[in-house]
Amino acid sequence: MAQELVLVENVDKSYWRDSLEIPVLRDITLKIKTGDFLALMGPSGSGKTTLLNMIAGIDRPSSGTIRVGDVNVSSLSESALAGWRSSTIGFVFQFYNLMPVLNAFENVELPLLLTKLNKKERRKQVETALGIVGLEDRMKHYPNQLSGGQEQRVAIARAVVTDPELILADEPTGDLDKVSAEEIMVLLSRLNKEFDKTIVMVTHDPRAAEKAGTQLHLDKGELHTE
Amino acid sequence: MKILKIVARNARRHLLRTSLTVIGLAIAVMSFAVIRTFVLAWYSQADATSPNRLIVINKVSLGFSLPLSYYGKIAGLEGVTGISWAQWFGGHYVDESNFFPQFAVDQNSYLELYPEFIVKESEMEAFRQQRNAAIVGRKLADRFGWSTGDKIQLVGTIYPGDWDFLIAGIYDGETELIDESQFIFRWDYIDETMKQESPARSGYVGSFVVQIEDPSQSAVMCDRIDALFANSSYESLSQTEKAFQLSFVAMGRSLVTGTEVISILVIGIILLVLTNTMAMTARERISEYAVMKTLGFRPFHIVGQILGESLLLATIGGLLGLGLTMLLTPIIALALGTFFPIFKVAPVTLVLGFLAAILVGFFAALFPGIKAVRTSIVDGLRIID
């Protein structure tokens, strides 16, 4: 049996608008094993992004704990979290979120600037990552010179370039046409199968979810297995 | 470092906004530097004075005279090493708008007390030879194209009529601070004329210049001189040459202070403009900062970008402004003519102008930077959602 990589235990999350409490997630418990490809589904506003953000350490639970590997994510300081994220998590956003002033190569190189790698080592790693997503020939292109699908592939290259254990993708196909969405899903499954990456993907799209090994449903802040 | 590349490229994203901000900065820094140059030029009028010269005038005001007979009494005081006198003429050359200072002086003693006015011995000789001879400053001679031997005419106001002069010599200032725009001629020329035309005005002078042995005794010497003439019908007021010059300068002091305040205000306004630019910039990029934070970049990376861009704009604007200042001041100096002895940008002004730009760059980034750091990743990412 593969061991657990992510452990979400009794997590509650509320947001506060003025003095009004908005409960978002209630008593969530979830285990994700190394090598899993999990699809997190559910209607809009059900708390999928919130859960993903908490696993990524960019948001904090109101109560409960989140562990990734040996690390108790919910207890780390901001700066410790930043360092931990840069080495452990690869994050893919719905809207790609590439830096418009950087070309494809530089966007993918960005996370490596926080490592000790020298220029040559960075170049090698960036080229490998862009090779995996099939964009070696678009390295000098700026985001506004790429299609949505290509942008998302650059974003995936950026997420894997540091070779993180865990890839978190928030509706990675949500803004793409069918063909591009299909390409992204093929790419994510390859990362999961060929490169043994553990993936948690939020999606609305049932066809996208099919590519994942496990499907979980969030509804009104509660988790349901299929 | 890559972050610098991002800063440089970000600065070009809104070229129009960036350019306008930089131009605004340049104009502000230029105004600051030009105004400061003007103010320094204003005060420099009093810097060319000698600590061992006293000026004695009528206690009532500069417009009243003193009898020449005071000469001997002042000269007899202990501690006085030289004395001469001068009379303001107040005429004009060809046109009333051609202003420059004209002094009628004693041809034998006056220039001895002003060694910083450098005149050739042969020209001094000529000055002493002929009653209507004049010695003029280099700048003044250049302005009207006069040279030694020229005959010119001034129109008198205090002393009515047309007055003919022979340019006997041209003086150079010993240093840049020395006013080279004076027209110096012989007091006996007007006095002889007065003797014939209005005898009651003969024998009076506007001021005595008194050279004293020990500058530290100037206050005591002033009191001693004034005591000589206390309770007479021509009471005197003695002061150091510097105090005397400053009393002129002080007449325009509130104007000068007002101008200085404006130069500070201009810097304040440009601070608001740049802060606004940087706030807009930072707000537009809030999701980019959130992405960078997600990737593991720290608050100082984010602040570094905002500060870097702000300082970049401030530096370009500042240098541009100082460049404009250097281009503009010679033109202004030309336009002001002989009004100020010197009108030049001091190195300190350049340093202060640049420093002001850098400070503006720093403070403009402060609040946008703090806001960008305080915005949580989640809120930053939700902006585009």
Ligand SMILES: Nc1ncnc2c1ncn2[C@@H]1O[C@H](COP(=O)(O)OP(=O)(O)O)[C@@H](O)[C@H]1O
């Ligand atoms: N930063 C926040 N402040 C206030 N409410 C929030 C915030 N983030 C999310 N919410 C609310 O929490 C609920 C779940 O949001 P989210 O996790 O984005 O849902 P999903 O990704 O499933 O569409 C929504 O009702 C949303 O309005």
Ligand SMILES: [Mg+2]
């Ligand atoms: Mg969502």
